[in-house]
Amino acid sequence: MHYSPPPMHIPDGFLSLTISILCWILSAAVIGLAISKTNKSLGEKQIPLMGVMAAFIFAAQMINFPVAGGTSGHLLGGALAAIVLGPWAGMLVMTAVIATQALLFQDGGLVVMGANLLNMGLATAAVGYGLYRSTARQSKSVKLGVIGVAAWLSVMTGALLTALELWLSGVSDLKVVVPAMLGVHALIGLGEALITVSAVAFILQTRPDLLAEGSESAKGSGAWVYVGGLIALAVVVLSPLASADPDGLNRVAMDLGFIDTAQSASGPLAGYTVPFLASASASKIVAGAIGALVVGAVAFLIGRGIKAKSQA
Amino acid sequence: MPVSHARSEIKLEMNGEEVLKVNELRFAYPDGHAALHGVSFNLRRGEKAALVGPNGAGKSTLMLHLNGILQGGGEVEVGGQRLTRQNLPAIRALVGLVFQNPDDQLFSPTVFEDVAFGPLHMGLPEADVRARVEAALEAVQMSAYRERLSHHLSVGEKKRIAIATTLSMNPSLLVLDEPSAGLDPRARRTLINLLRELPITMLVSTHDMALVQELFPRTIVMDEGQIVADGTTAEILNDEALLTAHGLEKP
């Protein structure tokens, strides 16, 4: 009775601070949007629904099926969550799942959680839902076919993002990490696709109302088709490119100065230079200010402690 | 985990009178909780026995050992064959396990698919599978429900389908965990009649002492991972001291 996580959770320490923060900003923005959208559209009933659905995704990740040679297929769930709950609620549910995995089981780190959210929760939901939404008026078999492709691509999207983040953090070689991640996840994605398709088929057979017109699932706007389609397209184009000509991609990132900024893992305060700030003197000022803030915070806390004690 | 088994070499035949032999079975859950402390008993062909005891006595744990879902210390012999890792798949064909909650047993969308799962997994040809499904549904009087969605059935109906899912595997021993829980009196009555008429060796755990009295000639009492009494139902139900000591009540 062991808990086996999907193999994509990045632990703390494996991404540079810059990349971690960038991913956090991106994820926070998307999640913020998701929160405002769900707050607007969902009734009070949705709170227990999303909570139990998060537990469902968590539990469903334990369902496996034997493939061959002791390996087995698993579910990540991003695409499934978005398809059955709609994209925004699906993203929130995945956010809760990934956050809990990090908090409770240390599956994935805390500072790098922004990246994990992006890779496994947000991107997978966007791709999964976008492609699914494009089949609104299609027959059931077309729908299921597209869902299979969408689920597979959602896993590939997560894998590619993970690989790129690791590369940009200077933790792994582009030549190795992209083909390795994509190769492994091409197989994992097959399991994802098979389980997602038959789970949706099951729902279509037993409770078609949950996916029909007017359901939460159908409420996602048509714009998702473009969002999901674009991400999927980017993955389809970028994956072979990154695998076949990693040096090219490396050079471009190098020329843009992106890698240097991203890899400054050794810390924004290293030698009093803060990345993103070109001028050395500006950097010194900012670094000094951060130092002053820390000292101020310590003084404040000690002061509060003394006050609390005198009250107690 | 279910894995794809190569062509099975092991052919099990039921020989001898003893369908089930359990010897000194011990088991502790991974968290360290010892649930079985040396349980031994036998079951003869055609015998129907009740397994009673308070919550947490270890009844369900014991039942999960009978077809190797859990494997502890001690021995389990089914049809004269000792249960080992190798013959696990073959033993599972002999022991039909029906869980307490039929919802846990029925995982396919339609009744047909659920009853067909066992035979299909055994690798039977399609015609055989269909024949077995028909026979099993017939036995529980649910032939008309073949194409229904399991999800929408009543508890009593689900219960009968759950039994059919194991009958379709032609088991030599039927093990039922609390079959009457949650049924209304009518559904419970139907179930009692069904169990009475099935000509299979049976071990049934229950809290329903009236059911025990009505249906089972033999009763095994468990408490705290041990068998504390094993005898004719009449004897056991008349032993007031025994019943109160183990949180049971006379019907």
Place this chain on the structure above:
Amino acid sequence: MPVSHARSEIKLEMNGEEVLKVNELRFAYPDGHAALHGVSFNLRRGEKAALVGPNGAGKSTLMLHLNGILQGGGEVEVGGQRLTRQNLPAIRALVGLVFQNPDDQLFSPTVFEDVAFGPLHMGLPEADVRARVEAALEAVQMSAYRERLSHHLSVGEKKRIAIATTLSMNPSLLVLDEPSAGLDPRARRTLINLLRELPITMLVSTHDMALVQELFPRTIVMDEGQIVADGTTAEILNDEALLTAHGLEKP
């Protein structure tokens, strides 16, 4: 199916104040299934009544109407107030509803938070909330469990906490849906004693006819969305024809 509405035939003494009045309640689920066809009955202060009937009779549906979770045609009056959209929050404070599955009722992480949920949402000040939680846990003898996590409790314990979550709202009427399902005889006995000692008006749905006989002076029989009999438990349990017609059995 022909039904006989026996309420007028069996005379009840109505000398107390009426806590609950249900008049001609009708309800159909969104999928068109009509679950209640005109249900009427009253409950006096301090009265404890059992609600029995086969699976699908409409017992749970009726109970969900008593504090306005479902709203169908007809009238529900609690403590002399007609239930409307406006006074829904007030009514919910009067009617404590305990669901069949305690896991559905205990949704907070800790026992304390669960029991405090009702008083908090009534807008009580913190000190009152704490006092009520203490009193409610005291009543079900679970004060020591305050800080426990709900998922670590046994079914019997969960059941008692579930009752406490409604007691903390000081209800005038306690409505319990199948409280004894899945409990072993010992836990069931504890529950029976608890229900007997709680000095609150009670409506309890159950399949456990022995529980009915032991605990409730009055029994209401439902079938197919209607009340088919309502009278003293002794009378109802002696009416063999009535019982068999509605899939019930004498304990």
Place this chain on the structure above:
Amino acid sequence: MHFDAFDRYHAQESFVHRLDPRVKTALTIAFILSNALLPDGAWLAYGLAWLSLLTANYASRLGLGYTFKRSLIALPFALIAVTILFSMPGRPIFSFHLFFWPLTITDAGLLRFVSILIRSWLSVQAAILLVATTRFPDLVHALEHLKVPAILTTIIAFLYRYLFVLMDEVFRLLRARESRSAAGAGRRSGGGVFWRAKVAGNLAGQLFLRSYERSDRIYNAMVARGYAGRLCTLNPHELKSSDYFVAAFALLLIGILQAIGRF
């Protein structure tokens, strides 16, 4: 429920257990951030960071083996970073052949690889210490105070509560499948891989429906107790002076770690 194995809280009476969950959470995040900030090869700072972890561990009375055993969880991921051993430009220190594949480990590569592992390992231990000494509901409460949006913390609280219920359900479903996964004599059993995948999908679909319908019942239970779209809670935590002192001391320590790591 039986999945206590998922409950990482380790009941114990200790100073660390009694600290306010907000302080513990904020400090853990600060510690992990500090690790991320430390440069490669700051051995002294790593050592001191570990020492402070050990001290906290000792104060929490968990036993030293406790966090250590669980901290190995991040190790498999190190595989992905292994290539920097060979790909970072630097002085070669060791060469070997892997199936006719010449590989050379460089000093820069080794430095970076080991640094990454140590930083990661330190961070994981801090997180383990946090969840081992803080009950999960308190942790969620802390997040709420640290300005994580209420809708997320509420979802997480429900997730935690029903995780155990649904895990039980999954395991019962898996058991049902297992108990009927039999082999007929002399036959190839198991079915095709697509059929098996379909069965797994059925299990997922089944679980989904039950979860969905359960959420309806929970909603009813909430409404029955006065829920009208807004969740109210009591604040069970109050910052004590010891909390402030610990926070100040730990921040100071982190500052010192950073200074040592750099010079």
